[in-house]
Amino acid sequence: MKKNPAVEREIHPVVFREPARNGSRPVLITGGAGFIGCNLAHRLLSMGNAVIVLDDLSRNGVERNLKWLRKTHGEHMRAEIADVRDGEAVRDAVSNARQVFHFAAQVAVTTSLDDPRRDFAVNAGGTLNVLEAIRAQADPPPLVFTSTNKVYGGLADIALERREGRYEPRDPVIRVHGVSEDRRLDFHSPYGCSKGTADQYVLDYARSYGLKAIVFRMSCIYGPHQFGTEDQGWVAHFLIRAIEGSPIVLYGDGMQVRDILFVDDLVDAFLLAQRSMDRHGGTAFNIGGGAGNTTSLLELLDLIERIHGDSPDVAMQEWRTGDQRYYVSDTRRFQQSTGWQPRVGVKEGVTRLHDWLVDARSHAKARARAEPARRVAAVSALTAPSEEAQAEGSA
């Protein structure tokens, strides 16, 4: 695959035009080939919207998501293989959008530690490109940006106790509701700094320029189309390893607690955020499974064993930079503002992801046997508009 986005665009020009679908302009999703992006794209497309996906396909495996979107929704989904660091490509995509969801990011703390400059350029610089492109529009489209709980730092000051194999806060309010948006910002790790910078820029563009923009500070999201690795997407990573029968490394003691949110519930929240933009623009919300959907890492391994019949072998290692012993999102601000509630519990969600992964792997094996297609051919198929689409676009 060619990595130069400018070259990609030359080879596979994507014609931006007002699609007739639904009578309205498309929704732009940066990072739309990724796990969260493709789930949102699928929902929007299924509801009859046109969608532009802008993605540089730098995350391993995501071209499969784009291929799936193309196969399922045809030309209603337009793919722009471009880098958010490319201001011109971002301006082009934004100029035709009715709404923007900005997800494209360098997503791993570990990678940010290896290459903080790139992490900053993509996460902070890329977000500034999106904001500037929106600001330049006569009728700026509303924006939802995905930030992270990492903006609250290590939370070392929250006194914890160990109870029944997991950490629990001593503070009764945090124990019952989790960590709220009133928590002071404390960026940890280059990833925390770059996402936190972007988070603050988005809120400030709402304040300084009147853009309609909402920030989601998200904890762990999981679900189908997630290619989890040790560095990011740990629920999927644990499941994949269990299915493969290979070991995992647990950093820390495994008693760290997280709230986890199934991606369908997150997509509901995105749609509600866009709908409530007039009332809640300029606001940051903590979004996650909340106090009703928590698990420790060790508890998740137990659940995986019950679902799959086996769990991966575990090697324990020291805590990593920026690891939080406890993080649960207090989602009451968003719930009270919009009526949103997560509907998929931990057991149901993990089972659904497990079943999807098993299914996807058997399909992938069958495909590999049938046609060992080269990746570059796959990318061409994803991005080149069909002959009919080209004919329509040039009219």
Ligand SMILES: NC(=O)c1ccc[n+]([C@@H]2O[C@H](COP(=O)([O-])OP(=O)(O)OC[C@H]3O[C@@H](n4cnc5c(N)ncnc54)[C@H](O)[C@@H]3O)[C@@H](O)[C@H]2O)c1
């Ligand atoms: N998944 C989670 O648990 C979680 C938690 C908190 C925040 N987030 C945020 O949500 C967003 C989406 O995360 P995800 O889990 O879907 O990750 P993902 O890696 O599956 O998706 C990110 C997508 O962005 C693309 N991308 C990366 N760099 C790019 C660039 N320079 N230009 C264009 N595209 C680029 C990747 O190819 C990928 O398709 C990210 O902003 C992430 O920081 C995710």
